Amino acid sequence: MTEGMTAARLLQRHRTILSVGVVLLLAALGFAALDHLLQEVHLHQVRLAWHALPITKLLAAAGLTAISYLTLTLYDVLALRAIGRPLPYRTAALASFTSYTLSHNLGISLLTGGSARYRIYSAAGLTLSDIARVVAMASATFWSGVFVLAGAMLVWLPQMMASGAPAGSAEMLRGLGMVLLLAMAGLVAWAGPRGRTIRLRGWSAPVPPATGILAQIGIGIVDLAAASAALFILVPGVGVAQWPTFFIGYTLAIIAALVTHVPGGIGIFEAVMLAALPGTDRPGLIAALLAYRLIYYIAPLLVAIAIVLVQEGRRWHRPIARTLIGMRAVASGLAPTMMGALVFLGGVVLLVSGSLPIMPGRAAILSTLLPLPLTEISHLAGSLVGAALLILSAGLYRRLDGAFWLTRLLLIAGAAFSLLKGLDYEEAAVMILIAGALQWTRPAFYRRTHLLAEAFSPVWLATVAVMVGLSIWIGLFAYKHVDYHNELWWQFAERGDASRFLRASFAVAILLTCVAFLRLFRPAKPARQDANAAVAPSEQAMALAQRADANLAFTGDKRFLLSATGRTFLMYQIRGHSWIVMGDPVGAEAEWSDLLWTLRERADAAQGRLLLYQISPAALPLAIELGLQISKYGEEAHVPLDAFTLEGPDAKPLRYAERRAMREGATFDIVAAADLPAIMDELAEISAHWLAIKRHREKGFSVGRFDPAYMAHFDCAVIRWQGKIIAFANIWKTQDRSELSVDLMRHREDMPYGTMDFLFIRLMQWGQAHGYAWFNLGMAPLSGLDARRLAPFWSRLGAMLYQHGNALYGFEGLRAYKEKFSPEWEARFVAGPQGLTFARTLIDLQALIGSGGGGQDDEPAIRP
Numbered sequence: 001m002t003e004g005m006t007a008a009r010l011l012q013r014h015r016t017i018l019s020v021g022v023v024l025l026l027a028a029l030g031f032a033a034l035d036h037l038l039q040e041v042h043l044h045q046v047r048l049a050w051h052a053l054p055i056t057k058l059l060a061a062a063g064l065t066a067i068s069y070l071t072l073t074l075y076d077v078l079a080l081r082a083i084g085r086p087l088p089y090r091t092a093a094l095a096s097f098t099s100y101t102l103s104h105n106l107g108i109s110l111l112t113g114g115s116a117r118y119r120i121y122s123a124a125g126l127t128l129s130d131i132a133r134v135v136a137m138a139s140a141t142f143w144s145g146v147f148v149l150a151g152a153m154l155v156w157l158p159q160m161m162a163s164g165a166p167a168g169s170a171e172m173l174r175g176l177g178m179v180l181l182l183a184m185a186g187l188v189a190w191a192g193p194r195g196r197t198i199r200l201r202g203w204s205a206p207v208p209p210a211t212g213i214l215a216q217i218g219i220g221i222v223d224l225a226a227a228s229a230a231l232f233i234l235v236p237g238v239g240v241a242q243w244p245t246f247f248i249g250y251t252l253a254i255i256a257a258l259v260t261h262v263p264g265g266i267g268i269f270e271a272v273m274l275a276a277l278p279g280t281d282r283p284g285l286i287a288a289l290l291a292y293r294l295i296y297y298i299a300p301l302l303v304a305i306a307i308v309l310v311q312e313g314r315r316w317h318r319p320i321a322r323t324l325i326g327m328r329a330v331a332s333g334l335a336p337t338m339m340g341a342l343v344f345l346g347g348v349v350l351l352v353s354g355s356l357p358i359m360p361g362r363a364a365i366l367s368t369l370l371p372l373p374l375t376e377i378s379h380l381a382g383s384l385v386g387a388a389l390l391i392l393s394a395g396l397y398r399r400l401d402g403a404f405w406l407t408r409l410l411l412i413a414g415a416a417f418s419l420l421k422g423l424d425y426e427e428a429a430v431m432i433l434i435a436g437a438l439q440w441t442r443p444a445f446y447r448r449t450h451l452l453a454e455a456f457s458p459v460w461l462a463t464v465a466v467m468v469g470l471s472i473w474i475g476l477f478a479y480k481h482v483d484y485h486n487e488l489w490w491q492f493a494e495r496g497d498a499s500r501f502l503r504a505s506f507a508v509a510i511l512l513t514c515v516a517f518l519r520l521f522r523p524a525k526p527a528r529q530d531a532n533a534a535v536a537p538s539e540q541a542m543a544l545a546q547r548a549d550a551n552l553a554f555t556g557d558k559r560f561l562l563s564a565t566g567r568t569f570l571m572y573q574i575r576g577h578s579w580i581v582m583g584d585p586v587g588a589e590a591e592w593s594d595l596l597w598t599l600r601e602r603a604d605a606a607q608g609r610l611l612l613y614q615i616s617p618a619a620l621p622l623a624i625e626l627g628l629q630i631s632k633y634g635e636e637a638h639v640p641l642d643a644f645t646l647e648g649p650d651a652k653p654l655r656y657a658e659r660r661a662m663r664e665g666a667t668f669d670i671v672a673a674a675d676l677p678a679i680m681d682e683l684a685e686i687s688a689h690w691l692a693i694k695r696h697r698e699k700g701f702s703v704g705r706f707d708p709a710y711m712a713h714f715d716c717a718v719i720r721w722q723g724k725i726i727a728f729a730n731i732w733k734t735q736d737r738s739e740l741s742v743d744l745m746r747h748r749e750d751m752p753y754g755t756m757d758f759l760f761i762r763l764m765q766w767g768q769a770h771g772y773a774w775f776n777l778g779m780a781p782l783s784g785l786d787a788r789r790l791a792p793f794w795s796r797l798g799a800m801l802y803q804h805g806n807a808l809y810g811f812e813g814l815r816a817y818k819e820k821f822s823p824e825w826e827a828r829f830v831a832g833p834q835g836l837t838f839a840r841t842l843i844d845l846q847a848l849i850g851s852g853g854g855g856q857d858d859e860p861a862i863r864p
Contacts, residue, residue, distance in 0.1 A: 028469065041282045043357075049236070049287035057233050058291060064230035065296050071223040072100050078216060079137030082195075082208045085130055087121075094307070095120040096138075101304040102341055105297050118835075128835030137208075137216075144184060144213070145220015150251050151180030153244040188213050224251070230296055231273075234288035237281055249276025266470050298345070305338040305437070335441040340397035343389050343407055344467075346434045349427060350386025350414055351471035354504045358422035365423060376503075378420035383504035385414040386471075387511050390464040396438075396445065398607065404438065404445035411435035472505050535559070538566045541587030547616075548732035548741035548776050550586040554713045557700045558582065561599050563591040570595050573701060578844035579603040580611045582702060584619045593622055600626050611841045612831040613702065614779065623831035629838055633830045635815075637777035637823035641740070641768045644775070644821075646761070653820055657754030658761050664721065664752035668762040670731070671716045680708055682725050683716070683746075690746040701849050704730070704743040717742070719751070719759050726751040727759055733772075740767040741776035760821065777823055780815040 073093040080086050099117045121131045154177025188210045190196070195209040208216065228250040232238065238246065253272035257265025270289050277285060388410055395403025415431035418424040537553035537560055544567060553560070558571040568587030573580055579599065585592040596612075603610045612623055614633060623630055646655050671679060687706040691697065698705040711730055719727040727747035733740055742763065747755060764775050832838045 041286065045283035046286050046290075049281070049283040050290065052236075052284075053234065053287060053291055058295070060233050061230040061291065061295050062299070064226045064233070065300065068223050068226040068230065068296070069097060069100070069300055071219055071226065072096055074219045075138040075141045075223075076134060078141060078208075078212065078219065079134040082137050082212060083130060083133045085126055087124055087126075091120065091124055097300070098304045098308060098338070101297075101301040102337065105301050105341065105345070122834055141216040141220050142223070143220075144217045145222075145224045146251055146255070147180045148184050148217050149221050149224055150248060151177040151184070153177070153247055155181065156244060184217065227296065231288065231292045234291050235277070235280060236284035236288070238277075246277065249273055252276065266466060301341060301345070305342050308335055308338045335444045336397055336399045339438055339441055339444070340393040342434055342437060343396055343411075344393035346411065346414070346431060347386045347389030347393065348467050348471070349430060350382050350389065350418070351468065351508070352474055353418070353422075353424060353427055354383035354386065355471045355474045362423040375421055378417045380504050380507055382414060382417035382421050383471075383508050384511055385410050385417060387464075387468060387508040389414070390467055399445050401445050404442065408435055408438055411438065468508055471508075537571070538562050538569045538587065540566045541569045543735050544568075544587045545734050546736065546738045547584065547586075548734055548739040549583055549614075550734070551714070551732040551743070552582055552702070552704070553586065555700060555704050555710055556707070561595055563587070563595055565591065567591060568595060570599065572599065573848060574608065575844040575848040577608045578611055578841045578848075579606075579608045580613055580701070580841075580845055580848060581615075583614050584616050589618070592619065593625075596622050596626060609833045609837055609841050611833075611845060612829075613845060614828045615831060617827060617829075620829060620831075623829070626831070627834075628831035629834045631830050631832075631838075633828050634779050634781040635825040636779050636828050637818040637821070637825060638739075639764060639775040639777060639821050639823045641764060641772055641775055644764050644768060650822055654757060654761055657757035661719075661752055661754040661758035666726075666752055666755060666758055667720045668758065669718050669720065670766065671718055673712060673715050676711060676716055679716075679718070679725065680711070683711070683728055684708075686725065686728065686748055687744070687746045689748060693749050699849050703849075706744060706746070711744075714743075717759055717763055719747075719755055721752060721755075727755050729759060729763075731763070732776075737770070737772045739774045739776050740764075740772040741778065757820075764821075775821075777818045777821060779828060780818060780825075 073089075073096040076092040076096040077086075077089060080092055095117050098120070117135065118128070118131055121134065122128075126134075154173045156177075191207050191210050191213055193209050193211075195212065196207040198207060207213075224247075228247050231250065232243065232246055235246075249272065253265070253269045253276070256272050257269045270286075273289060274282070274285060389407065392403050392407045392410070396407060411431045411434055415428040415435075418427035418431065537550075541562075542550060542553070552558070553569075553571050558573050560569045560571055562569045565588070568585055568591035570585040570592075571582050573582075579602075581596075581599065585595050600610050602608075610626070610628065612619065612628065615623060620630065645651060646658065676683075684706065704710055714730040714732065717729045717731055718725050727745070729742040729745040731740070732743055740763070745756065745759075760777075767775055830842070832841045
């Protein structure tokens with residue numbers, strides 16, 4: 001059992017690496033299968049078949065592709081209606097089109113296509129849960145079309161699929177088709193006229209009524225039929241009678257590409273299609289597959305990129321819009337994702353070009369214009385630039401300014417090398433166009449960070465490896481007639497294309513290996529620190545504070561952002577990638593907005609996520625403007641001191657506690673901050689004893705910790721008994737006497753009954769006598785949250801913890817204790833990033849509080 005648990009932990013820890021390894025292995029198997037299937041095919045045959053493709057068939061394939069993508073947009077339209085969140089068609093169409101073009105070409109659908117959907121739908125007001133339901137419904141539409149159309153083909157003509165198979169195979173295939181059709185019919189019947197809801201571990205998804213499912217099936221069928229027909233009409237020598245066999249092969253190829261997660265299904269899709277059509281002319285089929293890649297995959301991606309770049313570029317290049325929308329418009333745009341895909345495509349073009357021979361006519365012209373060494377160097381450099389563009393596309397996706405500058409330089413260099421290595425003016429034009437599009441979207445790339453530390457994930461490096469593997473396989477296929485020997489590496493000739501390919505592939509492999517080693521063995525760095533943070537609060541702002549918890553500024557574990565006037569500041573700390581603000585800004589309320597937006601922009605530029613912790617209702621409008629998700633955290637108890645009294649039936653428990661403590665001989669006193677050094681050792685002993693009996697350790701950030709430097713800022717309320725101090729609390733005050741409160745409350749275990757009640761009573765009476773308006777009893781976490789079925793997820797979770805989590809923390813007991821003082825309760829909120837990232841930020845918050853309030857690990861606390 002122990003060995004099983006250890007294996008499970010190892011599998012969990014290395015899951016990403018193992019997944020990447022599996023993808024690379026499957027890609028290698030796909031290329032190996034292609035190589036085996038194309039053993040007798042040569043590059044010149046494929047070129048002849050390519051030029052023989054009729055223009056009419058290419059146009060027809062383009063028309064069918066348009067029908068397929070138009071149908072794909074209806075996936076999202078139906079899904080949005082099914083979950084009860086319909087949006088305008090243009091919004092759903094843009095989300096669907098950009099999502100599918102990205103995922104079709106790059107694979108990793110959740111990272112590429114999923115991020116496109118998230119950006120568009122979240123901007124339209126959908127929650128992460130809604131978006132997940134849309135993705136699930138769209139997937140259901142696709143698979144329903146696959147099952148019904150495949151089942152129909154198997155039932156209709158099973159003998160065609162079973163040709164050459166053992167006897168009885170046709171009937172087995174017909175039976176499989178019947179099972180698929182009956183399963184779909186059963187689903188329609190189960191859904192009924194009103195539909196149903198599937199629930200799984202707190203997550204729910206609607207099942208449309210029977211009419212909705214039939215509409216999904218119809219849309220799926222039209223999409224698959226159009227997409228497969230776009231390839232079918234390009235394949236030479238096949239007739240309509242072979243359509244069922246072709247469609248089953250096409251379906252298997254699509255499923256294999258989806259299941260293996262190889263980027264774009266490169267190699268896998270082609271290998272399955274070649275195996276499914278054994279009698280088809282091999283060069284013609286390869287030419288058809290290449291044309292299909294360009295028409296169905298690359299062309300829609302370029303159209304999607306053009307749409308997004310024009311739309312986003314216009315917003316950024318209107319000065320008024322840029323002033324009004326600012327960083328939020330840039331952060332929410334799709335341009336970084338699309339430019340990353342476009343640059344990635346440009347890198348693939350350069351790599352594939354470096355693996356193919358130079359056209360004979362251009363080679364002859366080039367030999368008369370340039371010396372051979374320059375051609376050789378340019379060929380090698382062009383391939384290296386292609387590999388570098390693959391790598392830098394990840395940095396563009398993350399909006400890194402360093403990636404922008406380097407990519408623009410390399411695109412221009414790639415254009416020059418394309419001309420110098422083979423007069424490839426088409427490639428040069430593509431590189432210049434990509435560079436122009438990149439410059440058009442310059443404002444999107446504003447984050448300053450270390451490229452190697454932040455940009456590359458193992459998944460992205462695996463995608464790059466697959467593309468490099470593709471270029472190497474293309475080179476091996478193109479030069480299969482060459483007799484490889486050691487001298488080939490060092491041959492330099494005008495038509496030495498194979499030698500150039502070998503040298504370029506080796507250089508690219510060295511480059512990628514170096515990048516991978518730098519990424520894997522570079523020490524992990526914490527999130528970018530805020531070098532502009534102040535180290536002390538503003539005295540002017542403290543004088544204007546109306547909340548006693550502004551005194552948390554003296555705990556020594558926070559950073560400060562000051563307004564230009566010095567009349568306002570906010571206190572925050574960085575933990576991991578989370579920038580966590582403690583409470584409302586302190587000082588002039590008119591300056592709160594500028595401070596919060598400034599910190600929001602700094603956090604975003606550092607790839608951080610902003611969290612506002614325990615903010616009051618006064619800060620809610622600003623949190624909403626910042627685009628943050630709002631959740632109620634609990635309620636704070638405020639006692640109006642002008643009405644505080646021990647008279648009346650409600651105050652009976654307080655009167656009893658006071659009399660009991662006085663009868664035991666307890667006395668109350670306030671020790672001025674200047675006199676604290678004389679009793680500091682005694683207070684330290686009480687604090688250490690309290691921590692020991694409670695089995696606690698010091699916390700921070702949202703509360704103070706016992707530290708002489710912190711305690712020296714405040715007067716201290718003490719309870720004495722039999723000549724010694726048995727309890728104390730440091731006193732928080734505002735200079736305008738609007739609020740009084742306490743922070744640290746520590747006591748001995750052997751104190752008399754009612755000691756802490758006695759301390760609070762005397763402090764409130766002292767506050768009354770000195771003209772304070774309110775006494776703040778502090779938070780009751782998770783109090784007042786609603787657990788209704790339609791309440792937000794975080795509210796329902798918090799309400800459940802409040803009701804059933806007393807074994808972990810006395811939520812209800814804490815509120816009941818404070819209720820004895822007849823307070824007025826005011827809600828407090830947490831505002832953070834949308835979706836599941838909110839949960840990660842809350843984890844960072846708890847780690848920050850539990851660590852004593854320090855920021856990044858191994859970073860010393862900042863003291864005023």
